[in-house]
Amino acid sequence: MFDKLTEGLSRTFKKITGRGKLSEADVRRAMREVRRALLEADVHYKVAKEFVAEVTEKATGEDILSSLTPGQQVVKIVHDELVRLLGTSEAPPGLDGGPPLVFVLAGLQGSGKTTTAGRLARWLAETSGNSSLLAACDLRRPAAVDQLQKVAEQSGAGFYGRRKASDPVEVLREAVDRARESGLDVVIADTSGRLHVDEELMDELQRIVDSADPDETLLVVDGLSGQDAVNVAVEFGERVDYTGAVITKMDGDSRGGAALSFRAVTGKPVRFAGMGESMDALELFRPQSMADRILGMGDVLSLAQKAQKAFDESEAEKLQEKLRSDSLTLEDFLGEIRRIRKMGSIREIVSMLPREMRPAGADIDPDEIPRMEAIICSMTPRERRNPSIIDGSRRKRIARGSGTSVTRVNRLLKEFRAMKKLMKRMKSGIRMPFAPL
Ligand SMILES: Nc1nc2c(ncn2[C@@H]2O[C@H](COP(=O)(O)OP(=O)(O)O)[C@@H](O)[C@H]2O)c(=O)[nH]1
Numbered sequence: 001m002f003d004k005l006t007e008g009l010s011r012t013f014k015k016i017t018g019r020g021k022l023s024e025a026d027v028r029r030a031m032r033e034v035r036r037a038l039l040e041a042d043v044h045y046k047v048a049k050e051f052v053a054e055v056t057e058k059a060t061g062e063d064i065l066s067s068l069t070p071g072q073q074v075v076k077i078v079h080d081e082l083v084r085l086l087g088t089s090e091a092p093p094g095l096d097g098g099p100p101l102v103f104v105l106a107g108l109q110g111s112g113k114t115t116t117a118g119r120l121a122r123w124l125a126e127t128s129g130n131s132s133l134l135a136a137c138d139l140r141r142p143a144a145v146d147q148l149q150k151v152a153e154q155s156g157a158g159f160y161g162r163r164k165a166s167d168p169v170e171v172l173r174e175a176v177d178r179a180r181e182s183g184l185d186v187v188i189a190d191t192s193g194r195l196h197v198d199e200e201l202m203d204e205l206q207r208i209v210d211s212a213d214p215d216e217t218l219l220v221v222d223g224l225s226g227q228d229a230v231n232v233a234v235e236f237g238e239r240v241d242y243t244g245a246v247i248t249k250m251d252g253d254s255r256g257g258a259a260l261s262f263r264a265v266t267g268k269p270v271r272f273a274g275m276g277e278s279m280d281a282l283e284l285f286r287p288q289s290m291a292d293r294i295l296g297m298g299d300v301l302s303l304a305q306k307a308q309k310a311f312d313e314s315e316a317e318k319l320q321e322k323l324r325s326d327s328l329t330l331e332d333f334l335g336e337i338r339r340i341r342k343m344g345s346i347r348e349i350v351s352m353l354p355r356e357m358r359p360a361g362a363d364i365d366p367d368e369i370p371r372m373e374a375i376i377c378s379m380t381p382r383e384r385r386n387p388s389i390i391d392g393s394r395r396k397r398i399a400r401g402s403g404t405s406v407t408r409v410n411r412l413l414k415e416f417r418a419m420k421k422l423m424k425r426m427k428s429g430i431r432m433p434f435a436p437l
């Protein structure tokens, strides 16, 4: 995702972070490069221009240029402006009201509406326990009703549709009645799209929206189409007052133009990002981590901030020393998993690391921690200090002593090794070239 943009920006930032002094001309030169990188990523030219003007203004102040690390300050300003451009914070859909809440999905053909209907149902179920009913309001193509039904099955959502129906407004009304009768929380209407915005499409959508008065009208746009996605959004906005957007196909080689320009051009929040074709590939759109990724830090910056909070500096140093000398013990491990629990689940932390830094099998379920504690406590001090002596019979004894099983003891030892690897990498990864830590 956004690889080219990341490449362009890193090249520029490398030039300015390696130096102790920066002149105003250096900053201006760097900003010209930033502007070019944004345009190449298909960011709307006005957005790119304003972005660069804003950063330049902030970055050429005396306080920045005369600071000890001017390059890093400039990168930080770019980072913060990117976060702002992307919408500052997450913008989940409103869930007060209803039941049933009504969400309408609109957008061009192929943008990902039908897929998003299922993924949204899944997301709602997982994040807030809401049940959904998918309503088949795309009556243009006969196969559309079947496709939605399949998606509903895959996502575990309910389905309402009539193959012979001709009026989507009516279908949605019936679906809402059905959801109310069955006690379902959200109706998600899949509507029809066209290849281009046309009168007929907009009329139909407007009728649906006028009649259903949805709690959310989400415009689904294709992240691969760059600025075009934003142009489409502007056209839709002239006719229908949608509440937010879903940008799909961000997993592909999307250059970033849609995600970066959307908010600034339309004034509407991007609520979700589609990150793949599977039913669980819908994520809240996260300006903060998106900006981190664009700057090529994976989410290392936020990981580092989190880590910093949880790690006491001297502890971290001790640990570093142990990692260096490879003498990390299971006692340290226990201390570490308790600390890391404070930071959020390991799964979450691992997912924030750039892909190449991710160790295999290092995700530990936080609910497992008490059990892991019991297992480590059932070991002798010698075993804790030197896990390699834990052979088959010791494993059996430990399993008995901790009231667990040999499988669990094995898993813990495996996780310990993975963790050792993870922490080694984290330690070297946290100090990124320009993360001002
Ligand atoms: N890689 C990827 N493919 C997606 C994503 N969202 C949708 N698609 C694919 O895009 C195509 C069109 O999606 P569909 O939901 O049928 O679009 P609709 O015409 O707007 O209903 C399908 O092949 C989807 O699998 C996404 O986030 N990532």
Ligand SMILES: [Mg+2]
Pocket (backbone or CB within 6 Å): 113, 114, 115, 138, 144, 190
């Ligand atoms: Mg569809």
